[in-house]
Structures are given as C-alpha cells and as structure tokens.
Amino acid sequence: MLTRTLRLTAIAHLFCQGYANKATLTSTIYLNPSRSRDPAISTTPTTLTMRQQHALDSALRVDQAGEIAANWIYKGQFFVLGRDPTVGPLIQEMWDQEKKHLAVMDKLQVQHHIRPTILSGIAKIAGFGLGATTAIMGKEAAMACTEAVETVIGEHYDDQLKEMECLPQEHPSVPLLKSIVKEFRDDELEHLDIAVTHHSQRAPAHALLSSVVGVGCKVAIELCKRF
Amino acid sequence: MMLSSVRLLQLALPLVKNHGFTRDALARSVMALPLSEAHTEPLSETSVSALFGSGDSSRRNLIKAWLDDGIRYMDTMPPGSSVNEVLRARLEYNEPVLQFLPEAFALLASPQSGLPPLDLRPALQHASTIADKACRITGDKSLQLAWYTRRMSLATIYSVSELHQLTSPDTAYTFLETLLHSSVSFKSSLNEVDLFSSYIVKSWRGIINSYGIL
Numbered sequence: 001m002l003t004r005t006l007r008l009t010a011i012a013h014l015f016c017q018g019y020a021n022k023a024t025l026t027s028t029i030y031l032n033p034s035r036s037r038d039p040a041i042s043t044t045p046t047t048l049t050m051r052q053q054h055a056l057d058s059a060l061r062v063d064q065a066g067e068i069a070a071n072w073i074y075k076g077q078f079f080v081l082g083r084d085p086t087v088g089p090l091i092q093e094m095w096d097q098e099k100k101h102l103a104v105m106d107k108l109q110v111q112h113h114i115r116p117t118i119l120s121g122i123a124k125i126a127g128f129g130l131g132a133t134t135a136i137m138g139k140e141a142a143m144a145c146t147e148a149v150e151t152v153i154g155e156h157y158d159d160q161l162k163e164m165e166c167l168p169q170e171h172p173s174v175p176l177l178k179s180i181v182k183e184f185r186d187d188e189l190e191h192l193d194i195a196v197t198h199h200s201q202r203a204p205a206h207a208l209l210s211s212v213v214g215v216g217c218k219v220a221i222e223l224c225k226r227f
Numbered sequence: 228m229m230l231s232s233v234r235l236l237q238l239a240l241p242l243v244k245n246h247g248f249t250r251d252a253l254a255r256s257v258m259a260l261p262l263s264e265a266h267t268e269p270l271s272e273t274s275v276s277a278l279f280g281s282g283d284s285s286r287r288n289l290i291k292a293w294l295d296d297g298i299r300y301m302d303t304m305p306p307g308s309s310v311n312e313v314l315r316a317r318l319e320y321n322e323p324v325l326q327f328l329p330e331a332f333a334l335l336a337s338p339q340s341g342l343p344p345l346d347l348r349p350a351l352q353h354a355s356t357i358a359d360k361a362c363r364i365t366g367d368k369s370l371q372l373a374w375y376t377r378r379m380s381l382a383t384i385y386s387v388s389e390l391h392q393l394t395s396p397d398t399a400y401t402f403l404e405t406l407l408h409s410s411v412s413f414k415s416s417l418n419e420v421d422l423f424s425s426y427i428v429k430s431w432r433g434i435i436n437s438y439g440i441l
C-alpha cells in the first residue's frame with residue numbers, strides 16, 4: 001500500500017505541474033450552457049456492441065457513485081473539521097472540486113442514458129460516516145482516509161482509461177469522455193498529494209486504516225458496477 | 228435464431244392483426260417476402276418449429292418481436308414530445324391487435340418450466356422498457372434515486388392504462404391523462420412536504436445553535 005501510494009504521489013506531483021499550466025479544463029464544456037447542443041456532450045454512440053455498452057454503463061455508473069461517495073466523505077470531514085484553520089479550507093477546496101466532478105458525472109449519466117446505481121443512498125451514508133469518523137480520529141486520520149480513497153480512485157480511473165480504448169473513437173463524445181476521466185484522475189491524484197503533504201502517514205495505525213478504507217472502496221466499486 | 232428467421236419474424240408482424248400471435252401468422256410470413264422470393268404456400272409446421280421454436284416458444288418469439296417493434300415505434304415520436312403523447316402513441320400501437328393481447332400477455336406470464344405458477348418478470352420488463360424509452364424520448368434528466376422513482380411511476384401508469392385499454396379501449400387515453408395528471412399533483416405535494424421539512428430542520432438547527440450546543 002505504502003509503495004503504491006508513493007508511486008502515485010510521484011505521479012501526482014508530475015500531473016499537478018501540468019495541471020497548473022492548463023488554461024482551460026475539458027470538463028468546463030459540460031458546465032457551459034452555451035455548449036449544451038454540442039454533439040460531443042449531447043449525443044451518445046449508437047453503434048456500440050453489447051460488450052462496449054456494458055463497459056460504458058458500468059464505468060459511468062461506478063464513476064458517478066464514486067463522486068457521490070467522495071462528496072459525502074468530504075462533507076463528513078468538513079462537518080467535524082470545518083472550523084480548523086489548517087485543514088478546514090483544504091477540505092473545502094477538495095470538496096468543491098468533487099462537487100464539480102459530480103455535476104459533470106450527472107450530465108454524462110443523462111447524455112449516455114446510464115442507469116445510476118441504486119446504492120446511492122448507502123454511498124451517501126457510508127461516505128459521510130467514513131469522513132466524519134476519520135475526522136473525529138484526528139486531522140492526520142482524515143488525511144489518511146483521503147489518501148487511501150484517492151489512491152484507489154486514481155488507480156480505478158487509470159484502469160478505466162485503458163478499458164475505454166475499446167469504445168469507438170470516431171464518435172466525438174468518446175475522446176471527450178477519455179479526456180474528462182484523465183482530468184478527474186489528475187484531480188484525485190492532486191488530492192492524494194495534498195493528503196500526503198498534510199501528514200496523512202502520521203495517522204495512528206496508518207497501514208491498517210489505509211488497508212481497511214482501500215478494501216472498502218474496492219468492494220464499493222464492484223458493487224456499484226453491478227447495482 | 229438465424230438471420231432469416233429474424234427477417235421472417237419482421238414480416239409476420241403485420242399479419243398479427245388478422246391471424247393473432249399464432250404459428251399460422253409465422254407460417255404465412257414467407258408469403259409476404261418480395262415477389263422474387265415469395266412462397267405461394269405457408270411454411271409447414273416442421274419448418275415453423277425449426278425456424279422459430281417448437282410449440283408456444285414460437286409464439287413467445289413472435290410476441291417479443293412485436294413488443295420490440297412497439298419500442299421502435301415509440302422512436303418515431305418527434306423530439307420534445309410530452310410523456311402523455313409518447314405513452315398515448317404506445318397505446319395506439321396496441322389498437323390493431325387489441326383482441327389478441329390478453330392471450331398474448333397470459334402466455335408471457337405462463338412459466339415455461341411449470342414453476343412458479345405465474346411469472347411476472349416479462350410484464351415488469353415490458354412496462355419498465357416502455358417507461359425507460361418514454362423517459363429517453365422526453366429528455367428526462369432524473370438523477371440517482373429519482374431516476375428509479377420516475378421510471379417506476381411511469382411503468383405503473385402505463386401498465387394500469389394498458390390493462391384499462393384491454394377492457395375499455397375508448398376511455399384508455401382519458402384514463403392515461405388522468406393518471407399522469409394525478410402523479411404530477413402527487414409529486415408536487417411531496418416536494419412541498421420536503422420543503423416544509425427542510426424549514427423545520429433549519430429552524431431546529433437554529434434553536435440548537437442559539438443554545439450554544441453546536
């Protein structure tokens with residue numbers, strides 16, 4: 001777990017440098033009402049095979065569920081640590097970014113006619129519970145939770161980019177979707193970087209906490225792919 | 228099924244209004260082929276079984292093809308159509324074969340292996356597919372659990388209207404409209420309850436804050 005985190009943190013540093021230089025982000029196209037009729041954001045490929053459709057369905061369903069859970073994790077952390085002058089603004093900043101991710105995922109769900117997960121209510125409760133509990137354990141534990149979650153999510157987005165190679169690249173929505181997944185992966189890795197910088201690895205029982213949260217995230221991903 | 232049987236199934240669909248969901252309609256499908264390929268005699272029982280399945284399996288395949296065609300028929304609705312217009316169009320699609328539908332639905336609900344005595348899955352799938360299609364055509368933007376509640380409510384409304392249509396075809400459209408109107412009123416009432424509840428929660432939070440508890 002530690003080696004993987006260090007590797008992802010190094011990647012995160014590289015991404016963050018590139019990220020800071022980006023003039024505009026791909027996802028802003030979804031939040032710009034004047035672009036709402038653009039075929040890349042208003043149409044879905046109609047020639048998908050059953051396998052491709054299944055891949056797209058499960059990918060977007062789990063991504064949306066992940067963003068819902070992430071929002072509620074930060075909500076839980078902010079509920080406890082919101083007034084802390086050091087980590088309060090940091091949590092707020094990461095939460096704002098997750099809110100934007102969820103807004104884009106909601107648009108992608110409608111665009112590609114994806115059935116959302118039926119477990120969204122559970123994701124909210126579990127996310128809030130996880131965020132609040134780790135925040136009660138202390139700032140470092142809250143950051144360790146962020147580190148563990150973002151490690152799994154960063155890897156998940158990375159795997160998904162490879163899976164999306166099977167989709168027809170000629171439809172304008174597909175390259176845009178890949179670009180958005182890349183952007184979100186970079187954002188999640190940036191959060192991971194922030195968590196490590198703010199002493200996540202000083203949390204009590206860091207290895208155990210990271211493993212439990214990491215396994216929980218992986219189970220949640222598999223469940224949301226199916227339900 | 229082979230490609231040829233898929234093509235013959237499509238040709239059998241217009242025959243349903245005269246011959247019902249029967250093996251006879253399937254047998255006559257070859258007579259509807261283009262002139263150069265058309266048969267002068269219907270297919271034999273053996274050929275129908277070989278192409279579409281034996282016994283009631285062939286009839287089930289014909290009913291499923293007809294239901295799939297109904298979904299494609301909904302696609303002909305212009306963009307921006309209302310839910311009422313889309314569901315009404317789907318009910319209109321039933322009209323030419325209305326007399327055969329009770330038996331067709333009964334056949335779909337009969338289990339192939341004997342148990343359970345009544346298989347409701349095809350009926351649920353039929354209603355949910357229509358509700359989902361109606362949502363897509365009307366540009367529904369429901370998210371999370373609202374996505375499910377919207378489809379469940381439309382599936383229920385459509386199912387009830389379709390049952391009504393089987394017994395009283397003339398009043399089915401008015402009945403559909405009434406149900407849709409009631410569901411809108413019900414949703415609006417729920418929203419008001421939700422808003423009122425949020426005010427209560429906010430006021431309690433304010434009271435707790437004023438005591439310095441939080």
